[in-house]
Amino acid sequence: MSERDKDAISADELDRMSDDELVRLGTRLDDVRLVQYAERWPVPGTKMERRALRHVTGWFVLAGVSALALIGVFVFWPYEYLPPGAPGYQVRTLYTPMVGLTFGLTLLGLAVGAVAYAKKFLPQELAVQQRHSGSSSEADKRTVAAEFRDAGTRSGLQRRTLFRRVAATSAGLFGLGLGVMAIGPLVRDPWKHGDSPDSLWRTGWKPINGETVYLRLDTGDPDEVVLVRPEDLRAGGYVTVFPFRETDREEPERLHAALRRADSAVMLFRFRPGTTVTSRPGREDFHHGDFYAYSKVCTHLGCPASLYEQQTGRLLCPCHQSQFDVFAGAVPIFGPATRPLPELPITVGDDGYFVARGDFAEVVGPGFWELKP
Amino acid sequence: MSQQRRTSPRRRRLRRWAFLLLALVAAGTLAGLLTPQRQTAVAQESGTQRQGEQIYLNTCLTCHGAQLEGVEGRGPSLVGAGEAKVYFQVSTGRMPLARQQAQGQRKPVEFSDDEIRALMAYVDSFGGGGAKMPEERGEALRGNVARGGELFRLNCAACHNFTGRGGALTSGKYAPSLDPANEEQIYTAMLTGPSNMPVFGDRQLSPEEKRDIIAYVESVQHESNNYGGHPLGSLGPVSEGAVAWVVGIVALVLLTLWIGARA
Numbered sequence: 001m002s003e004r005d006k007d008a009i010s011a012d013e014l015d016r017m018s019d020d021e022l023v024r025l026g027t028r029l030d031d032v033r034l035v036q037y038a039e040r041w042p043v044p045g046t047k048m049e050r051r052a053l054r055h056v057t058g059w060f061v062l063a064g065v066s067a068l069a070l071i072g073v074f075v076f077w078p079y080e081y082l083p084p085g086a087p088g089y090q091v092r093t094l095y096t097p098m099v100g101l102t103f104g105l106t107l108l109g110l111a112v113g114a115v116a117y118a119k120k121f122l123p124q125e126l127a128v129q130q131r132h133s134g135s136s137s138e139a140d141k142r143t144v145a146a147e148f149r150d151a152g153t154r155s156g157l158q159r160r161t162l163f164r165r166v167a168a169t170s171a172g173l174f175g176l177g178l179g180v181m182a183i184g185p186l187v188r189d190p191w192k193h194g195d196s197p198d199s200l201w202r203t204g205w206k207p208i209n210g211e212t213v214y215l216r217l218d219t220g221d222p223d224e225v226v227l228v229r230p231e232d233l234r235a236g237g238y239v240t241v242f243p244f245r246e247t248d249r250e251e252p253e254r255l256h257a258a259l260r261r262a263d264s265a266v267m268l269f270r271f272r273p274g275t276t277v278t279s280r281p282g283r284e285d286f287h288h289g290d291f292y293a294y295s296k297v298c299t300h301l302g303c304p305a306s307l308y309e310q311q312t313g314r315l316l317c318p319c320h321q322s323q324f325d326v327f328a329g330a331v332p333i334f335g336p337a338t339r340p341l342p343e344l345p346i347t348v349g350d351d352g353y354f355v356a357r358g359d360f361a362e363v364v365g366p367g368f369w370e371l372k373p
Numbered sequence: 374m375s376q377q378r379r380t381s382p383r384r385r386r387l388r389r390w391a392f393l394l395l396a397l398v399a400a401g402t403l404a405g406l407l408t409p410q411r412q413t414a415v416a417q418e419s420g421t422q423r424q425g426e427q428i429y430l431n432t433c434l435t436c437h438g439a440q441l442e443g444v445e446g447r448g449p450s451l452v453g454a455g456e457a458k459v460y461f462q463v464s465t466g467r468m469p470l471a472r473q474q475a476q477g478q479r480k481p482v483e484f485s486d487d488e489i490r491a492l493m494a495y496v497d498s499f500g501g502g503g504a505k506m507p508e509e510r511g512e513a514l515r516g517n518v519a520r521g522g523e524l525f526r527l528n529c530a531a532c533h534n535f536t537g538r539g540g541a542l543t544s545g546k547y548a549p550s551l552d553p554a555n556e557e558q559i560y561t562a563m564l565t566g567p568s569n570m571p572v573f574g575d576r577q578l579s580p581e582e583k584r585d586i587i588a589y590v591e592s593v594q595h596e597s598n599n600y601g602g603h604p605l606g607s608l609g610p611v612s613e614g615a616v617a618w619v620v621g622i623v624a625l626v627l628l629t630l631w632i633g634a635r636a
Contacts, residue, residue: 096602
């Protein structure tokens with residue numbers, strides 16, 4: 001049926017039609033034919049129907065009860081920490097599961113109820129819709145094209161070439177501006193400030209204005225500053241350290257940030273006396289006695305390579321099983337990592353604390369395009 | 374020149390001998406008095422130590438040597454090892470070793486508490502400076518759980534997993550599960566760094582911090598302390614992800630089938 005057929009139906013005819021007939025007409029106008037459109041319950045109020053309705057209602061009642069229970073659990077269930085074995089521990093461990101259970105039951109009840117209602121009470125419907133042929137009619141195509149041409153001529157835009165160009169150029173420039181705004185922020189030269197501590201070439205250990213960089217422990221409290229002295233480590237021990245500058249002491253944000261910097265984590269080892277240790281060329285004086293400091297960032301994909309075996313001197317990265325030999329300059333001896341862990345040059349300052357003698361001599365962490373092997 | 378008192382040559386000889394004897398005795402006494410005492414205190418051989426020596430000679434000698442000097446290729450020297458190290462190795466059943474392997478493993482303990490104490494006393498009498506046992510025992514070694522959890526994740530979790538499940542290291546070695554460890558064993562392990570475990574001296578983790586860590590480990594042993602529901606092995610994303618995928622996706626598929634089925 002096309003537009004004309006609709007107009008063929010007079011208002012009187014429409015007035016006389018029942019809702020049922022109007023529905024049939026509407027679907028017919030959309031080229032949809034209802035093959036089957038049967039009531040589920042032709043006789044209302046049967047025992048079967050009432051039972052089906054009870055069934056569906058049950059799901060919504062369940063949802064309502066669970067929702068109330070969810071509120072009750074959330075407000076009243078005890079959740080404060082108690083150690084295992086303490087009276088009340090079992091109840092408290094059930095807090096999260098109970099919240100999840102009541103939350104899930106509520107959602108499930110609503111969803112199953114809705115679907116079950118549709119399955120049991122909506123009419124059984126089988127409809128067939130005609131497919132239309134693909135393109136518009138020839139008349140439609142020609143008339144629309146003519147309308148566009150007419151608009152061009154009548155508005156005078158076709159004639160006024162200069163005006164048209166100026167207007168189009170302005171709009172185009174605005175579009176260009178939008179494009180610049182969208183893409184501009186993506187255009188960056190990460191190598192412009194190659195000497196900044198924030199570039200890929202440098203780390204948080206890079207000395208700034210000649211200020212001493214100490215080795216600092218992470219005690220779990222980011223405001224606490226604990227520096228490391230040689231006697232703090234027993235032979236066969238190791239500890240993870242981060243850079244610290246005296247000017248950061250009163251700056252909580254910088255104290256926190258120093259512990260979170262991805263490239264700053266360094267492992268400080270104290271080898272057992274008598275261990276045969278070889279350094280890589282050019283790094284013979286990076287260590288302080290039995291103390292050696294290596295970057296904790298795996299040179300494969302940047303995981304913390306921190307599984308340290310103090311007798312074999314092997315350092316294992318848990319992500320892809322790269323192994324480094326810290327008794328031999330932390331060179332990779334197994335797994336996908338190809339570059340040694342960079343060594344941090346350290347010494348002990350006048351006040352007895354470990355200090356870094358400078359930044360790493362090479363790039364920390366996984367490789368990137370610009371990194372020449 | 375006065376008249377010389379003449380003495381017979383025999384008496385003269387006698388006097389010489391007596392003088393020599395006196396000088397020798399005096400020198401000996403003087404030497405005995407002036408020679409400094411040996412710095413390494415030789416502990417009094419007590420009954421406990423004798424018992425320890427017996428146990429040592431019977432079970433440890435083959436690998437650690439008669440004078441605790443160690444045997445190349447078998448076992449390290451125990452001079453200066455200290456009682457804490459002996460306690461950890463013997464009370465966890467790691468020593469005596471069943472056979473040479475990648476690392477000693479926990480097995481049923483060979484000795485009674487008294488025998489272990491005797492062995493500790495015997496080894497401790499060799500060399501000074503060894504790691505000592507903590508003052509407290511048992512429950513008294515448990516500190517602050519929350520702080521301990523923090524310290525555990527910073528220092529221990531890399532190898533032992535975040536709830537002490539343990540994990541693999543290189544070439545057959547592994548970080549053991551902490552489930553069977555009691556308070557003293559965790560303490561002495563941190564202090565002495567058994568096998569390939571790094572040493573955490575008292576200046577790196579203070580005794581108080583060690584007690585905090587012990588409290589945390591004891592609280593998560595045997596997959597307890599599960600405030601988020603079932604721990605699924607306490608292994609983290611692997612088991613949790615597997616369950617989410619298998620159980621979750623099967624449930625979703627079944628629900629979808631039910632929704633799509635004609636009533």
